[in-house]
Amino acid sequence: MLKKRASGSAWSWLWFALGAAYFIIPLYATVDFSLRAKRGELSLLAYANVLKDPRFGETFLFSAEMSLLTIVTGIILIVPTAYWIHIRLPKLRPVMEFITLLPFVVPAVVLVFGLIRIYSHPPFMLVSSPALLVAAYLVLALPYLYRSVDTGLRSIDIRSLTEAAQSLGATWPTIIIRVILPNLRASILSGAFVTFAIVMGEFTMASLLVWPAFGPYMDLLSSSKIYEPSALAVISFALTWGTTAAIQLLSRRIPGQAPMAGLK
Amino acid sequence: MAFLELNDVRKVFALQTAVDNFNLHVEQGEFISFLGPSGCGKTTTLRMIAGFEHPTTGQIRLGNNDVTARPPNQRNMGMVFQSYALFPHMSVADNIAFGLTIARTPARETKKRVGEMLALIKLEALADRYPYQISGGQQQRVALARAIVIRPQVLLLDEPLSALDAKIRDSLRVEIRAIQRQLGITTIYVTHDQEEAFSLSDRIVVMNAGRIEQVGTPFEIYNFPRTAFAASFVGTLNVFPATVVDAAAGRIMVDNIALTTEAITTAGVGQQINVALRPEMISLNESERHDGDNQLTCVVENITFRGSIVRVQVRLGNQSLLVDEFNRPDLNVPQTGHQIVLSFPRNACLVLG
Numbered sequence A: 001m002l003k004k005r006a007s008g009s010a011w012s013w014l015w016f017a018l019g020a021a022y023f024i025i026p027l028y029a030t031v032d033f034s035l036r037a038k039r040g041e042l043s044l045l046a047y048a049n050v051l052k053d054p055r056f057g058e059t060f061l062f063s064a065e066m067s068l069l070t071i072v073t074g075i076i077l078i079v080p081t082a083y084w085i086h087i088r089l090p091k092l093r094p095v096m097e098f099i100t101l102l103p104f105v106v107p108a109v110v111l112v113f114g115l116i117r118i119y120s121h122p123p124f125m126l127v128s129s130p131a132l133l134v135a136a137y138l139v140l141a142l143p144y145l146y147r148s149v150d151t152g153l154r155s156i157d158i159r160s161l162t163e164a165a166q167s168l169g170a171t172w173p174t175i176i177i178r179v180i181l182p183n184l185r186a187s188i189l190s191g192a193f194v195t196f197a198i199v200m201g202e203f204t205m206a207s208l209l210v211w212p213a214f215g216p217y218m219d220l221l222s223s224s225k226i227y228e229p230s231a232l233a234v235i236s237f238a239l240t241w242g243t244t245a246a247i248q249l250l251s252r253r254i255p256g257q258a259p260m261a262g263l264k
Numbered sequence B: 001m002a003f004l005e006l007n008d009v010r011k012v013f014a015l016q017t018a019v020d021n022f023n024l025h026v027e028q029g030e031f032i033s034f035l036g037p038s039g040c041g042k043t044t045t046l047r048m049i050a051g052f053e054h055p056t057t058g059q060i061r062l063g064n065n066d067v068t069a070r071p072p073n074q075r076n077m078g079m080v081f082q083s084y085a086l087f088p089h090m091s092v093a094d095n096i097a098f099g100l101t102i103a104r105t106p107a108r109e110t111k112k113r114v115g116e117m118l119a120l121i122k123l124e125a126l127a128d129r130y131p132y133q134i135s136g137g138q139q140q141r142v143a144l145a146r147a148i149v150i151r152p153q154v155l156l157l158d159e160p161l162s163a164l165d166a167k168i169r170d171s172l173r174v175e176i177r178a179i180q181r182q183l184g185i186t187t188i189y190v191t192h193d194q195e196e197a198f199s200l201s202d203r204i205v206v207m208n209a210g211r212i213e214q215v216g217t218p219f220e221i222y223n224f225p226r227t228a229f230a231a232s233f234v235g236t237l238n239v240f241p242a243t244v245v246d247a248a249a250g251r252i253m254v255d256n257i258a259l260t261t262e263a264i265t266t267a268g269v270g271q272q273i274n275v276a277l278r279p280e281m282i283s284l285n286e287s288e289r290h291d292g293d294n295q296l297t298c299v300v301e302n303i304t305f306r307g308s309i310v311r312v313q314v315r316l317g318n319q320s321l322l323v324d325e326f327n328r329p330d331l332n333v334p335q336t337g338h339q340i341v342l343s344f345p346r347n348a349c350l351v352l353g
């Protein structure tokens, strides 16, 4: 028995080490490479170059702005929709799940060409509006946002909470804002984080709709520089991890939720 | 004109009629229980009163207004759910304050009334806890406070105690009734537990398959059940078919055995009726026998001790009868297989429609 368990744990460690190596070796190599901009010594020259380039700040801010817009629009559209489907139209749930899978089936290139075709003629002249970019990002983010909200809704007794609030006099908007949203904070945060990561790294839509976004900038940099792309990769990796950590911290502080386990 | 009226209410779902021909008048301050087996339409009726379901036909009136079409958030009814349904992200005090906040009650009054409620349910010490940090019984008390702090016109409870264990269930039951009496709230309480319904209610509505079987005080329901269903659902009962021999004199035949009941008004000579007999109304004791009582000779089949009572199963022709005797040290316990004489007064026979 003991022996078996010991060998079992040896196996799991082996698999863990293999998995970790798969992530850590390329990361280590990238960090190492990014520090060798000066011949013969380790330096932060590549990082300084990246940060000096005004386009870094501009594109990063632009993409961050777009991702925030996407997240906010997404929450406004998806939370009430998912909520309504849960309590009033449960039959539509499979349909909605299928719709949220479409971005995986339709490649981004196809989607963006479709958007350009439709929205470049009157009456819809939207190709040059950031609204179209946000809308396109929203399509990409839909599976992640919808699914995390859906999971959040499943984990609470949404019907009884709604009825309790109703019997206490609450109207629909009040219920969504004061009862539903606060209980979805953890799932909305995780959906928002994934959306943020997707939008920050997105290349196809931004470049075909010709926006100065972070994804196309990374691409441009990697085709014209040697060490700087690695430095940029490390920077965006650090930012990504920073955001995850922030979200973990935030969601742990949400009141009314047992630590880790969430709701019973 | 009653305070709360359900007139000819009927609710049809896609596949079945959940509630039909429902007529009930509730007086102000009354405590009413809906009692019936699973699926008989208790919850559906309660939800129609609350406004969560709309009657297919019929009318619901509250305090002289037709509220049939009024949305639930304008009915001013407090609701307590089996699953507590406390808002998980709010503290106990905030949960109780929710309805007052919605009504834009001034902060000072809100605080005062929440404090009163916390005192009423004896949970002042837990005001700042979150629902997941308190026990089920405490959660349900908070849910009760949250429902009554808005001074609802009607308090609706749907099996509020069935998720709790027996001890807490009993103490909370007493507490609910005490609070209801103290505040005089008109209350409708759904349960499938007859003990709960009997100990709490002013009147009980016995339901079966979407219809009302009988409405009455606990005393009436227990002692004078009007239908076979009401009789058998409430307590233990011996029910057997009989033929009327003489309606006015109450003479009937059960398997060629002549019995006497009170005068029968619901059936004529030669008709088949059902007769019910409570086990505790039958006596094995000669000293309790009176003139005019029915007397039967039976064979003892089985004897079970059940704490305060002894249950004796006897055979009478083709029927099996249950007899309950109080367990006393001087009880003459019969023996299995022996013949005994049992007796019961003529008014113990309930003639069922």
Ligand SMILES: Nc1ncnc2c1ncn2[C@@H]1O[C@H](COP(=O)(O)OP(=O)(O)OP(=O)(O)O)[C@@H](O)[C@H]1O
Binding pocket: B013, B014, B015, B016, B017, B018, B036, B037, B038, B039, B040, B041, B042, B043, B044, B045, B192
């Ligand atoms: N939303 C609905 N759609 C279709 N049928 C329903 C719906 N709600 C209830 N029913 C049906 O109506 C009948 C009455 O249900 P109801 O929930 O009122 O029973 P109940 O007396 O509360 O039972 P229980 O004691 O099990 O809670 C049941 O047969 C149920 O299946």
Ligand SMILES: [Mg+2]
Binding pocket: B042, B043, B044, B158
């Ligand atoms: Mg029910």
